[in-house]
Amino acid sequence: MLPTLLALIPLTSESRASIGASFDIIDARDPASRDQAFAAHGEGVRAVLTNGSTGISAADIERLPHLELIGALGAGYENIARDAAKARGIVVANGAGTNDDCVADHAFALLLATVRAIPALDQACRAGRWRDELPLQPNFSGKRLGVVGLGNIGRKVARRALGFDLEVGYHNRHAQLETPYAYFDALIALAGWADYLVVTTPGGAATRHLIDADVLDALGPRGYLVNVARGSVVDTAALGRALEHGVIAGAGLDVYEGEPAPPALLTGSPRVVLTPHVGGRSPEALAASVARFIDNATRHFSGQPVLTPV
Known part of the structure; x- marks a missing residue:
């Protein structure tokens, strides 16, 4: 059974296919779908995928009792509640170097x-x-x-x-x-x-x-x-x-x-x-960032340290 991933950001069809080989993906990209996803799947979520702009709050981390890994696409992580994650022993990793x-x-x-x-x-x-x-x-x-x-x-x-x-x-x-x-x-x-x-x-x-x-x-x-x-x-x-x-x-x-x-x-x-915050967005950069997240997740769930911890 694949671990459950809560995706707080939109995913392209290519990204979804790549990540979906390793995770059961639950979409939660807007407030309405997020509340529904937390209520229906929060108990089973083991990983979250976000970015620096969207982040994840301490309150939302608290709603995910089995969360182990938070991944950020791209280098940014400023809106991830890292102190709350650290207090729970949750690993936070980003896509440093990919874009x-x-x-x-x-x-x-x-x-x-x-x-x-x-x-x-x-x-x-x-x-x-x-x-x-x-x-x-x-x-x-x-x-x-x-x-x-x-x-x-x-x-x-x-x-x-x-x-x-x-x-x-x-x-x-x-x-x-x-x-x-x-x-x-x-x-x-x-x-x-x-x-x-x-x-x-x-x-x-x-x-x-x-x-x-x-x-x-x-x-x-x-x-x-x-x-x-x-x-x-x-x-x-x-x-x-x-x-x-x-x-x-x-x-x-x-x-x-x-x-x-x-x-x-x-x-x-x-x-x-x-320009509308597209500096780090290209097909090549996105593919590299998704690949880095998958590498980090694979390492984490096999008991190894992630490549780009925050």
């Missing part, structure tokens, strides 16, 4: 689109406006890029920057001595140095509004911000004011506060490029 390339690629797509105003130029071209009517956009290469959070994704962003002849600096809790990039122990100093600031730090309470008005002031009127981390890391109100008053040149956001609805403060700004 890093996808996110780093998307960060650069956003940065290029923002600096070179690609969406605005596309609209102008479709409307029949020729280049002589439009403002010049700056060169992208030969500038300074600051990475906020030099983890796996941050390192891949930095590596891609070298191909554009960008000088790279970073801010982290601690210096990464094995890297060749300039370390800034103060975020505001990095922002003052950089032309581009790319945010790849984890979400959660510790990084909430890390990018605030002071950081944006330091980034300055020729600076561009890209956030592929979590929406909570950037103070939306401060960013809206900075864009409105020309404090910074532009922003590219794949994540934002109040998801899924984009912030009304930003949707009307021609200085912003928005």
Whole structure:
């Protein structure tokens, strides 16, 4: 008999087929189905599949008396009640490393689109406006890029920057001595140095509004911000004011506060490029993340440690 898995996130048909070979899957992707699933199947659930945005609360963990494993697709896990899981001896694992390339690629797509105003130029071209009517956009290469959070994704962003002849600096809790990039122990100093600031730090309470008005002031009127981390890391109100008053040149956001609805403060700004939290989503990344979850689950239920514990 296959162990019962409670899926708190939508699954593609391919993902469902892969996971279904190892689990009896119970869907609980919305509040109505979740309450029904907990009531009907909560006693038998041994694993939960979620992601960093959806997470799982301590109260919901309490409703699953035989839960052994919580898996998060992708690297994020900020909304998983890890203390409650730890208190019960429940293993929490994520998909670290499975979508890093996808996110780093998307960060650069956003940065290029923002600096070179690609969406605005596309609209102008479709409307029949020729280049002589439009403002010049700056060169992208030969500038300074600051990475906020030099983890796996941050390192891949930095590596891609070298191909554009960008000088790279970073801010982290601690210096990464094995890297060749300039370390800034103060975020505001990095922002003052950089032309581009790319945010790849984890979400959660510790990084909430890390990018605030002071950081944006330091980034300055020729600076561009890209956030592929979590929406909570950037103070939306401060960013809206900075864009409105020309404090910074532009922003590219794949994540934002109040998801899924984009912030009304930003949707009307021609200085912003928005995408709907798709930075880590591709067929390749999803397949890798599902495979990692299955590997972790197989190891756990055979008495071995998971590959990517949180």
